[in-house]
Amino acid sequence: MNYAFDFSAPLAYAPDLLAGAWTTLTLSLASTFFGFLLGVLCAIANTKGTRWMARCAGAYIEVIRNTPLLVQVFIVYFGLSSLGWPVGAFTAATVALVVNVGAYTSEIVRAGIESIPKGQLEAAECIGLSRWQTLLHVVLPPAIERVYPALTSQYVLLMLASSICSQISAEELTAVANRIQSDTYRSVETYLIVAVAYLLMSLLMRGLFWLLARLAFPRRRRLGTPL
Template sequence: MRITFDFAAVLTQWPLLLRGVAWTLALTAVSAVLGVAIGVGGAWARSAGPRWLRTVAGAYVELVRNTPFIVQLFFVFFGLPAAGVKLSPETASVIAMVVNLGAYATEIVRAGLEATPRGQLEAAASLALTRAQTFFHVVLPPALRKVWPALVSQIVIVMLGSAVCGQISTEELSYAANLIQSRNFRAFEAFIVATGVYLLLALALRRALNWAGPRFLFGSRA
């Protein structure tokens, strides 16, 4: 049996693919900003917050890290409507991705915070800096610098995980590929193209974040 491939049948659907890429990047951008912000807050709560807050943050981290992302996504999209909270597929996807990234970012950032030399804290105290000033100007920047590669990797993982969001009809890249193959029955070609696009997105995103982090987040241009 002779097998023929027709990638043109997929590539001619480039508007669908482009829309999928746009949604994937949009979901990732919003999730990265909010997820890392939650991670910073959660890391502070787990390392320096009051006991009750450490307990809450710890429970959140353990719950999210020990359950599948698709279950978290389905809970937000299918479970919350039972409580009267109805969300669009895109909103549900963002919430699930933010919650997921926030938990992993909490542990990543916490590792950086706990690696802060005690001498830096003593120097901040000698300058009569407030706790907030010490955290944001003395502790957080070097902590982010230490853990930035791990954070970048986690953001890339979340971007790739956004493919699951097509299961609730979010029009990201995997949804576009599945829609294309349902129209022309070229599943092999459609998902090969999607695989290549995901690979390019992951490499580009990693490079962009590794470039942007030192310049805009923790002040090092080295």
């Protein structure tokens, strides 16, 4: 093996790599926030909504979970343009990721909602809470708390999957890496640097979610339950 590693060439593009990493984090956090909201709404529709609401939510979940993310990105990016609504690569990537992670979030949150004991619901009814008060104060907080570790893992996977958006020229980390390796012809070194960057971003996101859990779920902190 005569290959000589040379990281100096790709590291000369450090500002571009940092800009790509920042775009990846921005894209991931925006998609996480809106995907969480969409997922919670679909989980409510699936478990507490009317029959037609449950069917619509179920159809959306099945379609998204059984089609590739890359195809979904292409449909949003090229489909909206074909309909006369051209959008930028970053916007299309965000929309596609929100739609994708919303379906997975919905199923995770649905499992949390269905884990709430019926006794708690009956107690809420006995003290005169309305249906929406019961949902907001009795059902959702403990449901989300129970499935929070699964949600955090899903959102870290979302950040890693955002690399697919390089296929529509969204200037996230992988797209920047593709450009750098084509300029420097140092593919191995470039992608090793990018792999380390993704590892650091994964640890950063897990740290942010851990801090959020300590603020949002003080009971778990008191009990010493893993966050």
